[in-house]
Amino acid sequence: MIDTGELLDWYATAQRDLPWRRPGVSAWQILVSEFMLQQTPVARVEPIWLDWVARWPTPSATAAAGAADVLRAWGKLGYPRRAKRLHECATVIATEHGDVVPEDVDTLLSLPGIGTYTARAVACFAYRQRVPVVDTNVRRVVARAVHGRDDAAAASTRDLDDVAALLPDDDTAPTFSVALMELGATVCTARSPKCGVCPLSHCTWRSLGFPAGTGPARKVQKYAGTDRQVRGRLLDVLRGSTSPVSRAELDVAWTTDTAQRDRCLDSLLVDGLVEQTEDGRFALAGEGGEVRPPSAV
Numbered sequence: 533m534i535d536t537g538e539l540l541d542w543y544a545t546a547q548r549d550l551p552w553r554r555p556g557v558s559a560w561q562i563l564v565s566e567f568m569l570q571q572t573p574v575a576r577v578e579p580i581w582l583d584w585v586a587r588w589p590t591p592s593a594t595a596a597a598g599a600a601d602v603l604r605a606w607g608k609l610g611y612p613r614r615a616k617r618l619h620e621c622a623t624v625i626a627t628e629h630g631d632v633v634p635e636d637v638d639t640l641l642s643l644p645g646i647g648t649y650t651a652r653a654v655a656c657f658a659y660r661q662r663v664p665v666v667d668t669n670v671r672r673v674v675a676r677a678v679h680g681r682d683d684a685a686a687a688s689t690r691d692l693d694d695v696a697a698l699l700p701d702d703d704t705a706p707t708f709s710v711a712l713m714e715l716g717a718t719v720c721t722a723r724s725p726k727c728g729v730c731p732l733s734h735c736t737w738r739s740l741g742f743p744a745g746t747g748p749a750r751k752v753q754k755y756a757g758t759d760r761q762v763r764g765r766l767l768d769v770l771r772g773s774t775s776p777v778s779r780a781e782l783d784v785a786w787t788t789d790t791a792q793r794d795r796c797l798d799s800l801l802v803d804g805l806v807e808q809t810e811d812g813r814f815a816l817a818g819e820g821g822e823v824r825p826p827s828a829v
């Protein structure tokens with residue numbers, strides 16, 4: 533088990549001052565932060581989030597923005613399909629939920645771009661509900677402190693039951709959830725857990741003498757040369773232009789592997805992030821005027 537008092541006392545003094553945790557931040561703004569934090573580190577999200585919520589503080593304000601403006605504001609956060617899904621999510625909340633983010637997990641799960649983690653994160657952090665919130669950091673802390681394993685097994689629905697069993701029965705449950713996540717993000721990190729400053733007096737993995745994991749070695753995620761990088765380069769060209777660009781202008785963005793470049797451009801068209809105009813040029817979604825369907829490339 534994880535001692536609630538130890539974890540909460542630690543969190544009260546050690547928590548990072550993140551803007552989406554401050555008083556007065558709305559459920560919508562918390563939801564935006566959760567979209568951005570999926571797969572992108574806090575330091576890169578923070579400035580983009582601050583600009584975003586100042587510009588579009590509500591779902592309806594976001595829904596009223598153009599698709600291209602949203603893609604530009606997403607900047608270099610990566611995985612730009614998230615921006616498109618966030619825009620769609622804003623539209624549904626504005627039109628079908630009275631511009632108010634739903635409170636219950638099932639309704640949240642029905643919204644575009646919202647999965648198991650995000651639905652519970654919003655219910656917990658925005659509405660202080662007692663629901664398990666399980667991300668990679670939480671799964672790792674539970675694997676170590678509770679189960680005595682270096683790393684978590686493959687994600688499964690059992691993780692939710694696992695974490696639900698740890699939640700305190702009172703109104704401290706939401707703070708417990710965010711504290712568990714914070715512990716995984718800042719102390720019980722994947723590569724170098726700082727056990728010397730860990731607030732938990734009982735940790736099964738530590739008690740067992742830190743047995744080595746049996747799973748495959750962790751892969752270092754590379755970026756250079758990946759389709760993600762190429763898609764990012766192509767989007768950079770389009771973000772920097774206020775009018776559609778020619779194929780030649782896009783081609784110079786990636787010359788290392790032309791087949792990869794063509795494949796990435798095609799995927800951006802299929803994802804609806806880029807459009808091709810009637811005269812064969814390319815633009816961000818919503819900026820192409822009369823457009824060709826993706827299959828016409």
Ligand code: SF4
Nearest residue numbers: 676720725727730735
């Ligand atoms: S003692 Fe070390 S391994 Fe155990 S929870 Fe704390 S930081 Fe993680």
